[in-house]
Amino acid sequence: MALAPITPRRVVVTGIGLVTPLGCSKETFWDSLVNGRSGIRRITRFDAAEFPSQIAGEVIDFDPSIYIDRKELRHMDDFCQFGVSSAVQAVMDSGLDFSRCDCDRAGVIYGSGIGGMKIYEEQHSAFLNRGMRRISPFFIPMLIADIMAGHISILYNLRGPNYATTSACATSAHAIGCAAKAIRFDEADIIVSGGSEAPITAMGLGGFCNLKALSTRNGDPQRSSRPFDAQRDGFIMSEGAAAVILEEYEHAVARGAHIYGEMMGAGFTADAFHITAPAEDAHGAVRAMKIAMREAGWAPADVDYINAHGTSTELNDKVETMAIKSVFGEHARRVAISSTKSMHGHMLGAAGAVEMIASLLAMEYGVIPPTINYEIPDPECDLNYTPNQAVRRPIKTALSNSFGFGGHNACLAVKRLS
Numbered sequence: 001m002a003l004a005p006i007t008p009r010r011v012v013v014t015g016i017g018l019v020t021p022l023g024c025s026k027e028t029f030w031d032s033l034v035n036g037r038s039g040i041r042r043i044t045r046f047d048a049a050e051f052p053s054q055i056a057g058e059v060i061d062f063d064p065s066i067y068i069d070r071k072e073l074r075h076m077d078d079f080c081q082f083g084v085s086s087a088v089q090a091v092m093d094s095g096l097d098f099s100r101c102d103c104d105r106a107g108v109i110y111g112s113g114i115g116g117m118k119i120y121e122e123q124h125s126a127f128l129n130r131g132m133r134r135i136s137p138f139f140i141p142m143l144i145a146d147i148m149a150g151h152i153s154i155l156y157n158l159r160g161p162n163y164a165t166t167s168a169c170a171t172s173a174h175a176i177g178c179a180a181k182a183i184r185f186d187e188a189d190i191i192v193s194g195g196s197e198a199p200i201t202a203m204g205l206g207g208f209c210n211l212k213a214l215s216t217r218n219g220d221p222q223r224s225s226r227p228f229d230a231q232r233d234g235f236i237m238s239e240g241a242a243a244v245i246l247e248e249y250e251h252a253v254a255r256g257a258h259i260y261g262e263m264m265g266a267g268f269t270a271d272a273f274h275i276t277a278p279a280e281d282a283h284g285a286v287r288a289m290k291i292a293m294r295e296a297g298w299a300p301a302d303v304d305y306i307n308a309h310g311t312s313t314e315l316n317d318k319v320e321t322m323a324i325k326s327v328f329g330e331h332a333r334r335v336a337i338s339s340t341k342s343m344h345g346h347m348l349g350a351a352g353a354v355e356m357i358a359s360l361l362a363m364e365y366g367v368i369p370p371t372i373n374y375e376i377p378d379p380e381c382d383l384n385y386t387p388n389q390a391v392r393r394p395i396k397t398a399l400s401n402s403f404g405f406g407g408h409n410a411c412l413a414v415k416r417l418s
Contacts, residue, residue: 006185008184008185009184009186009248010184010250011246011247011249011262011263012248012249012261012262013244013247013259013260013261015093015095015096015243015245016089016090016242016357016360017085017087017088017089017090017092017093017194017244018089018241018242019085019086019089019196020059020240020241020347020354021039021058021238021344022037022343022344024059024062026361029357030365033343033358033361033390034367035390036343036370036389036390037343038223039238039344039345040055040056040221040224040225040236040238040343041058041221042218042221043055043058045200045201048202048205052214053205053209053214053215053237054218055215055217055236056200056205056237056238056239056345057236057239057240057344057346059082059239059240062082064076064081064082064084064085066085067088067089068081068084068088072151075138075141075142076142077117077198078118078239079112079115079117079148079197079239080116082197082198083110083148083152083241084151084152084155085241086194086196086241086243087108087148087194088155089243090192090194090244090245091156091192094245094257095257095258096245096255096257101189103157103158103159104159106159106160106188106191106192107153107158107162107188108149108152108162108193109149109162109192109193110148110175110192110194110195111145111164111166111167111171111172111175112148112164112166112195112196112197112349113168113169113171113195113404114197114199114204116147117199117203117204119139119142119143120143123139145164146164148164156192158190160190161188161191167404167406168349168406169309169311169348169349169351169352169408170403170408170410171348171350171352172193172194172242172349172350172351172353172354173351173352173400173411174268174410175195175352175353176194176244176263176266176412177410177412178193179193179246180246180266181266183247183248184263190245190246190251191246192243192244192245192246193243194244195241195242195349195350195351195352195353196241197240197241197348197350199237200239208237212234213276214235214237215232215235215312216234223373224312224373225312225341225373226312226373226374227312227317227341227385228317228321228339228378228381228385229374229375229376229377229378230377232312233312233314235311235313235346236341236345236346237348238344238345241350242353244353246263259417260364261359261363261364261414261415261416262415263412263413263414264297264413264414265292265293265294265298266410266412267291267409267410268410269284269285269287269291270408271284271407272407275406276405277315278315278316278319278320279319280319281322282326285320285323285403285409285411286323286327288403288410289327289401291411292399292413293327293413295413296397296413298397300327300331300335301331303331303399304335304336304397305336305359305362305363305395306399306400307355307356307358307359307362307398307399307400308320308324308338308401309339309351309402309403310342310371311339311346312339312341312342316403317378318381320401321380324337332383333383335384336368336391336395337371337384338369338370338386339371340354340358340369340371342372342374352410356414358400359400359412359414360398360414362395362398363398363414363415364416366392366393366394367390368393369386369390370386370389370391374387396416397414397415398413398414398415399413400414
């Protein structure tokens with residue numbers, strides 16, 4: 001006998017957690033965004049004097065022992081410490097008590113674009129200087145990108161879907177989109193999702209420098225990330241993590257949860273064009289936005305705000321502008337757009353989750369964060385990027401764009417509940 005088809009279920013966001021260059025809480029992060037404060041500084045983690053780019057978005061004032069047992073910390077790379085801490089924050093924010101939940105129906109889908117860069121460098125040095133026997137037995141578990149999902153599931157005894165996504169700068173947007181689909185189609189009721197990255201190491205910085213992807217505005221760090229501005233000269237590498245609690249709508253309502261917004265759609269596409277550059281005709285970005293809007297049931301005029309990928313690189317910002325014009329037509333000049341990377345830099349695998357949270361908070365508070373450092377308009381980037389000052393206005397719907405090396409495109413659609 002054929003089984004009855006699954007009726008798609010509603011998915012909402014009930015918890016938020018953040019570890020970022022703008023602060024390690026929802027409150028400090030949002031305060032910096034709406035006030036246009038930059039978290040970009042000269043690198044302090046190591047001596048970067050010989051590198052073309054000497055600036056980054058470092059996480060400061062972060063104490064992982066608040067969230068993680070000190071014994072466990074010894075066996076975690078920084079990216080994992082950031083990620084688990086963001087997840088603990090999100091669970092606390094949600095008010096969930098997993099001892100009262102069906103943990104067979106609660107899972108973790110949480111990614112990293114690179115994984116344990118710091119531990120790899122440390123252990124490679126130990127191997128070269130002292131031989132194979134000096135490699136830590138924890139090297140591999142500390143390195144692999146999926147280990148955060150493992151740690152989080154063990155911490156809360158979550159036995160539902162559990163895996164990691166890795167798709168460069170689209171990593172955590174993919175994680176959240178996949179998590180939403182899992183709940184929508186009845187594979188789980190609750191999923192902890194997001195992404196984390198800790199790439200600010202000598203090898204990480206050197207690799208991106210030699211790729212000629214980073215800004216070299218070393219003398220003026222806080223004005224270095226300038227998406228859509230005519231004088232943009234590359235992105236700013238940043239570190240940190242972001243987590244959300246996704247929950248089935250009726251499950252959230254039954255326990256009286258605060259709901260930040262509803263997941264309405266997720267569009268995933270590939271450029272199939274180049275390993276680092278976006279497709280010049282923007283076809284992948286266009287289709288990702290259209291798919292997310294189709295799932296949401298939105299026409300172009302229904303979208304109030306776009307949190308742009310907006311990396312501050314010459315080609316990305318131009319192509320994303322083309323994509324928005326293609327998708328939205330006349331509405332492209334009316335929809336509010338901003339790139340919060342102008343303040344927190346590019347958090348790589350964590351970027352999608354951080355920027356979806358920025359979109360949720362924009363809806364929550366009715367404030368559009370600015371794109372700071374927008375000083376000289378680029379004729380090829382001529383839309384409303386909310387230059388330099390936050391704008392107070394009601395926001396009902398938002399898209400969050402994430403486009404990654406390898407041609408990975410992801411777009412998330414979220415809606416405020418009235």
